[in-house]
Amino acid sequence: MKITSPKVSRRSLLRGSAAAAAASLAHARQVSAQNAPEESAFEAWIDLRLTVNGQAHALTVEPRVTLLDALRERMQLTGTKKGCNRGECGACTVLMDGRRVNSCLVLAASAEGRKITTIEGLADGDTPHPVQRAFAEADAFQCGFCTSGQIMSAMACIEEGHTGSPEEIREWMSGNLCRCSAYPQITAAVAAAAEELG
Amino acid sequence: MRDFSYARAGSRAEALDLGQADDAAFLAGGTELINWMRIGINAPARVIDLARVEGLDAVEEIEGGVRIGALARLNDVAQNPLIAEGYPVLSHAILRAASAQIRNLATIGGNPVQRVRCPYFRANEGAPCNKREPGSGCAALNGIHDRHAIFGWTEDCVAVHPADPPVALAALDAVIVTDHPEGGRLIPVREFHVLPSQNPAWHDVLRAGELIVGIELPAPAPRSAYLKIRERESYEYATVSAAAALEMDGGVIRRARVALGSVAMRPWRLVAAEARLAGLAPDAPEVADAIDASFAEARPLSGTEWKVRLARNAARRVIELAAEA
Amino acid sequence: MAIGDIITRVDAPTKTTGQAIYANDVNLRGQLYAAFVGATVPSGRIVSIDPAAALAIPGVVRVLTEADMPRPAPSFADLYVPPLATRHIPLQGLEIAHEGEPVAMVLAETLEAAEAGARAVDVVYDAAAFTDPALAEPVDPDPGRGDYSFLDIAEFEKGDAAAAIAAAPVRIARTYTQPSRHSNPMEPCAVIAEWSGGRVTIHDTIQHVAALQGVITGVFGLEMDQVHVRSIHCGGGFGPKGFIWPHQILVPMAARVVGRPVKLALTRAEMYALVGMQPHMVQEVELGADENGRLLGISHIASNETGVTEDYIEFSTVPSRTYYACDAIYNRQYIRRGNVTLPTYQRSPAEGPGSWALGSAMDELARELDMDPLDLRLANYADVEPSSGEPWSSKMLREAYEMGAERFGWRNRPAGGTRDGHWRLGYGMADSSQGTQRYGSSARVRLRADGTAVVESSFSDIGTGSATVMRQIAADILGLDESAVSSREGDSVLPEAGPTWASATVISTGTAVHRAATEVRGRLARLAGWPADAVGVENGALTHEGEARPIRDILAEAGVSEVSGDGTFTPNGGEFSDAGPEGFPSRVFGVIFVEVAVDPELGLLRLRRATGVYSAGRIINPRTARSQMTGGIIWGWGMAAMEQSRLDPVLGRWLSKDLAGVAIPTNADIPELDVAFVDEFDERSGPLGAKGIGELGATGVAAAVANAVYDAIGLRVRELPITPEKILAG
Known part of the structure; x- marks a missing residue:
């Protein structure tokens, strides 16, 4: 299924303007300054249950641990790569509730309750996902280090429907740098997979 | 960390x-x-x-405009029909920002809080920077600053605010809605960021514990456009950006709102130019003169004289683009 | 599968599923994570290091400083620089050679604790004045400062170039500059080391397994069999994973000190400070020609930045003595020392920078002569190698020019400056070329009773497709299907292969694999009772005079479980490397045509299309070869249009040590690219008829782009990259 109407807009269309007015500043709830938050609300260690590729993982982490480092260093899911750790390269792209995100910019704690999909979760047993197959057939990689992120990004790009033309694919795949510069083949692979997935 | x-x-x-x-x-x-x-x-x-x-991520019509919940993700805002059709300048600005992945995380309320991209400010090990360490000086002033300010800088800080959406929001006269235990505020986007002459250490006017809860847009501006100039085609901060929202009477501009990005510590409205643009055709030669009126106050650094020329050209071009929208 | 067939990469199944294991994916029981504390001054001395705050962080185990680290064994002094990138190893003393150099190393139970610990170490420096190499005086390289000066020649003279140029009716003299430029492979360098009973195992990501093995033996005074190096996958090389950098020595040192495995991945910022870059260069080119464009004299004088510890030389003058027929040539290489990381070879070494300067100067000369730049090239076509006068091993550049011009439509291109909305279109071309490098290599091919074969060699597949091509070569010789041939590579226990750099892998290791497979075929023939030189192969069977016997049957009947063959490639004179067959200078050639669009009001430069056609010997796998060429063209586009690392003139640090402040091309920057090869077999290069292509595509591109910008808007940019401020200045 292609996402033709973003989630937020659908929800907003269901809501009336009365709800909007209630949320506007004039009606902002005043909170008493005396209500200091309880220190216990803040945790120094967090017990997490992360759902990755359909499997539940329990782990206890410091809040500063990112989703990327949790996947790589604690769950041995090393297919997701760290290229910059700043959101500047896209190598760590995963799907969170079906949407592509840079896992280096997500705290593991924030990912609790979300459905995480990584490169390891795409194939059906030994049968690669059509997007994985398209990357192989189009020769859409060289060193392979950015490839997991490219494929996860391609999954979302196709799902979002941003595959109408080579130009559109190029723009919507530009959050994934490839220093080997397999860009023309990546564009071709995304187009081919989009065609196959209809 | x-x-x-x-x-x-x-x-x-x-x-x-x-x-x-x-x-x-x-x-x-x-x-x-x-x-x-x-x-x-x-x-x-x-x-x-x-x-x-x-409840803080809705995009919804309010009387006279649209209200965007602060936690709405950038991609959702840009592709929402209310925004894409009513405020193309904002939609374009968002879709030219960062990458598809980052726009799935970043929120419209968090975006204006973004801090400067000055490489000295962003240095891992810390460099003299009054925004990092007040009083430590401005390494950019004596160093490399050819991507820095042409308006409103002081010797304490020559950085520019890098975000795209606030440039569009400034052109739209949008308002940031905040909440705070001691009372929320309505802060025009144009006044949200702090110029170094006000306080070189600060980025914006938010107080501790103050939460942005939404952004309110006035009436739709379908004749609007955003132009982003950068060395590479995508996934890069602007060298200069420009936003324009026009209201037209036939082939003539009735009202123009034009803002430039990455030229100052806040989106820079070309107020003097806007007044002179009224009554002109968008492609009239006089448009250049009208824009020049706003560049009288331009004060380039030694490295940013070229950006004055670029910003002037970008302003002229974005007016053409908005007229075609 | 045969040589010349289009084969899908053999690593596709693992690389598209996240199963390919890179160095930083290796986790060992009991490992500690390492993080460096980098010097915040570009020059000076460490006064004190206080680790207390770092040690107070839960999880931090040790903070190692120079006082804690072992000193190298005496055999360290015998190592050459390169393959050791630099003899200046941090944490061995108190002197700081450049900003970002490690001054301490924090070891912790978690990555987060190591990184937090590194921020908490308090270091006091006595800062000294630093030298910006861009402003330093050019001087002659000192052969005593490292061994880089032995890799090519610093001065070349043929005829009297100065007199010839002075007397020439048409002359140009121009200076071309380019910035420091970091390779930024997507995979940051990473290494994990573990000691066990006096032996060390190192998982690394490198372009040359044997180099690390050799350096580590020298550092620790070990024998080769005490050092096990694995680099199964390498997430991009492009230079900084070629030679052996200090972090690759410090990690095994630390592991030895603490008696636990130590794992380190460089941060993206450390990729700027701890491994080398392409140096900032200034190149002065003078050309003298007659009215018909025939070159009468060429002078090319280059200087590159280098560090304060060794003299690295970027031999960018090579093109001036190898591209065009000319009787009077002068080349000279200088260096400028300063407080920066030592530069290193980057795609494309020597000729990437050299072809930018010479390719631009030739275009300027063509304009001066009012001559088509392609005709200027044809007027100076080098039928023999210009510096020596010897015949080429093979060269079909004329054919490449013709095919390229045809495919691109060069002869009937629109006029420069043609408008497309606000855009102005421009067309440019330049020569691509790269000299051949070959390295001693060995390989083993084992044919098993089940009819499958395995290729074994320690070569590193850095994404160039080496593993695919090696299997393809063996399959071709043995007549096997691609699915029947596997390979083991990137491990020092395997037969030693040369490096994956300088486009050398196919011509060197490929030849070794070819010989090993041929040896196996000969043994198989003997088992079958046929003469080894008269058999053929077909679909898993050995053939002789119309008779075919399945390989499996031959092995079964002979009662052997495996037939193994070794093959080696040895450079001329038994040396470690050479530059091609003796007496026949060898290089690869090509031409690049580009169409650019320039928006002069907004300072924008975009690539519209490009055609590259190459004369590069036989192509083993057209698919991986095409990818090498398009990747090279895009690498060149980055060089032309955006890439640069700038050194702050006051602080002596790289301005932006990240991927947000330094632009490299994105997908949206790149249109469809047109690539073709001339059908060619270089019989002198070896049994494969192949040469190297990995560096070729990136040469010439920057010049072609600058030439196209001139064509579009009449602005000659002689300082890379061609960024908006330069276009707006025009």
Whole structure:
């Protein structure tokens, strides 16, 4: 299924303007300054249950641990790569509730309750996902280090429907740098997979 | 990254409540805060995760305009029909920002809080920077500053605000809506960022514990456009950007609002030019003269004289683009 | 599968599923995570290091400083620089050679604790004045400062170039500059080391397994069999994973000190400070020609930045003595020392920078002569190698020019400056070329009773497709299907292969694999009772005079479980490397045509299309070869249009040590690219008829782009990259 109407807009269309007015500043709830938050609300260690590729993982982490480092260093899911750790390269792209995100910019704690999909979760047993197959057939990689992120990004790009033309694919795949510069083949692979997935 | 303790806010009220704790920071999309903590720009003792706050991500019509919940993700805002059709300048600005992945995380409320991209400010190990360490000086002033300010800088800070959406929002006269235990505010986007002459250490006017809850747009501006200039075609901050919203009478501009990005510490409205643009055709030769009126106050650094020329050309071009929208 | 067939990469199944294991994916029981504390001054001395705050962080185990680290064994002094990138190893003393150099190393139970610990170490420096190499005086390289000066020649003279140029009716003299430029492979360098009973195992990501093995033996005074190096996958090389950098020595040192495995991945910022870059260069080119464009004299004088510890030389003058027929040539290489990381070879070494300067100067000369730049090339076509006068091993550049011009439509291109809305279109071309390098290599091919074969060699597949091509070569010789041939590579227990750099892998290791497979085929023939030189192969069977016997049957009947063959490639004179067959200078050639669009009001430069056609010997796998060429063209586009690392003139640090402040091309920057090869077999290069292509595509591109910008808007940019401020200045 292609996402033709973003989630937020659908929800907003269901809501009336009365709800909007209630949320506007004039009606902002005043909170008493005396209500200091309880220190216990803040945790120094967090017990997490992360759902990755359909499997539940329990782990206890410091809040500063990112989703990327949790996947790589604690769950041995090393297919997701760290290229910059700043959101500047896209190598760590995963799907969170079906949407592509840079896992280096997500705290593991924030990912609790979300459905995480990584490169390891795409194939059906030994049968690669059509997007994985398209990357192989189009020769859409060289060193392979950015490839997991490219494929996860391609999954979302196709799902979002941003595959109408080579130009559109190029723009919507530009959050994934490839220093080997397999860009023309990546564009071709995304187009081919989009065609196959209809 | 220094360790911190973490709490999830389940509601706006709870977020505000938690926000009163000492040395606490709100976490929305995380695309900035997590990097600040890595680099040492900011090392809060407590982080309040807003991801589970309900009801702050809607895009909805209000009387006379549209209201966007602060936690709406950038991609959702840009592709929402109310925005894409009513405010193309905002939609374009968002879709030219960062990458598809980052726009799935980053929120419209968090975006204006983005901090400068001055390489000295972003140095891992810290360089003289009055925004990093007040009083330490401005390394850019004596160093490399050819991507820096042409308007409104002082010797204490020559950085520019890098974000795209606020440039569009400034052209639209949008208002940032905040909440705070002691009372929220309506802050025009044009006044949200702090010029170095006001305070070189600050980025914006938010107080501790003050939470952006939404952004309100006045009447739709279908004849609007955004132009972003950068060395590469995508996934890069602007060298200069320009936003324009026009109201037309036949082939003639009735009202123009034009803002430039990446030229100052805040989106820079070309107020003097706007007054002179009224009554002109968008492609009239006089448009250039009208724009020049706003460049009388331009004061380039030794490295940014070229940006004056570029910004002037960008303003002229974006008016053409808006007229064609 | 045969040589010349289009084969899908053999690593596709693992690389598209996240199963390919890179160095930083290796986790060992009991490992500690390492993080460096980098010097915040570009020059000076460490006064004190206080680790207390770091040690107070839960999880931090040790903070190692120079006082804690072992000193190298005496055999360290015998190592050459390169393959050791630099003899200046941090944490061995108190002197700081450049900003970002490690001054301490924090070891912790978690990555987060190591990184937090590194920020908490308090270091006091006595800062000294630093030298910006861009402003330093050019001087002659000192052969005593490292061994880089032995890799090519610093001064070349043929005829009297100065007199010839002075007397020439048409002359140009121009200076071309380019910035420091970091390779930024997507995979940051990473290494994990573990000691066990006096032996060390190192998982690394490198372009040359044997180099690390050799350096580590020298550092620790070990024998080769005490050092096990694995680099199964390498997430991009491009230079900084070629030679052996200090972090690759410090990690095994630390592991030895603490008696636990130590794992380190460089941060993206450390990729700027701890491994080398392409140096900032200034190149002065003078050309003298007659009215018909025939070159009468060429002078090319280059200087590159280098560090304060060794003299690295970027031999960019090579093109001036190898591209065009000319009787009077002068080349000279200088260096400028300063407080920066030592530069290193980057795609494309020597000729990437050299072809930018010479390719631009030739275009300027063509304009001066009012001559088509392609005709100027044809007027100076080098039928023999210009510096020596010897015949080429093979060269079909004329054919490449013709095919390229045809495919691109060069002869009937629109006029420069043609408008497309606000855009102005421009067309440019330049020569691509790269000299051949070959390295001693060995390989083993084992044919098993089940009819499958395995290729074994320690070569590193850095994404160039080496593993695919090696299997393809063996399959071709043995007549096997691609699915029947596997390979083991990137491990020092395997037969030693040369490096994956300088386009040398196919011509060197490929030849070794070819010989090993041929040896196996000969043994198989003997088992079958046929003469080894008269058999053929077909679909898993050995053939002789119309008779075919399945390989499996031959092995079964002979009662052997495996037939193994070794093959080696040895450079001329038994040396470690050479530059091609003796007496026949060898290089690869090509031409690049580009169409650019320039928006002069907004300072924008975009690539519209490009055609590259190459004369590069036989192509083993057209698919991986095409990818090498398009990747090279895009690498060149980055060089032309955006890439640069700038050194702050006051602080002596790289301005932006990240991927947000330094632009490299994105997908949206790149249109469809047109690539073709001339059908060619270089019989002198070896049994494969192949040469190297990895560096070729990136040469000439920057010049072609600058030439196209001139064509579009009449602005000659002689300082890379061609960024908006330069276009707006025009």
